[in-house]
Each structure stands twice: as C-alpha cells, then as structure tokens.
Amino acid sequence: MAKNKMKSHRGAMKRLHVTGSGNVKRNKAYKGHILTKKTAKRKRGLRKATTLTHADLKRMLRSMAK
Numbered sequence: 001m002a003k004n005k006m007k008s009h010r011g012a013m014k015r016l017h018v019t020g021s022g023n024v025k026r027n028k029a030y031k032g033h034i035l036t037k038k039t040a041k042r043k044r045g046l047r048k049a050t051t052l053t054h055a056d057l058k059r060m061l062r063s064m065a066k
Contacts, residue, residue: 008065016052016060024052024060 017025030038031046052060 006062006065009063012060012063016064018061018064018066019051024057024064025049026052 015026019025027049028046031043035043
C-alpha cells in the first residue's frame with residue numbers, strides 16, 4: 001500500500017469542475033477589471049463557462065488528484 005497520497009491543488013479545486021462526461025469546466029479569463037474598453041459583445045462572451053482543451057486536461061486532472 002502506498003504511504004503517500006497526492007494532495008489536490010486547492011486553488012484548482014475552487015476554480016475547475018469535472019463534468020459527468022469527464023471534461024473540466026472553467027471560467028474564462030479577462031473579466032476581472034478594465035472592462036470599460038471591452039465591447040459588450042466581448043464581455044457577454046466571457047460570461048459563459050467553457051471546457052479545458054485536450055492539451056491541458058491531463059495536467060489539470062492530475063493537479064486536482066482525480
């Protein structure tokens with residue numbers, strides 16, 4: 001039996017959510033501040049959550065200890 005368990009990255013756990021199909025949902029960046037120069041269309045698009053790309057998926061699942 002392994003003595004050490006991998007700890008989950010608490011920051012990642014708060015920001016990412018695993019879906020039922022195994023994808024990882026995340027919120028989009030660039031919605032925090034300096035919103036006056038961004039168009040309404042751009043800000044509206046930043047509201048919606050999206051999924052991680054396949055390139056990042058394995059690394060993020062590992063940091064989430066899943």
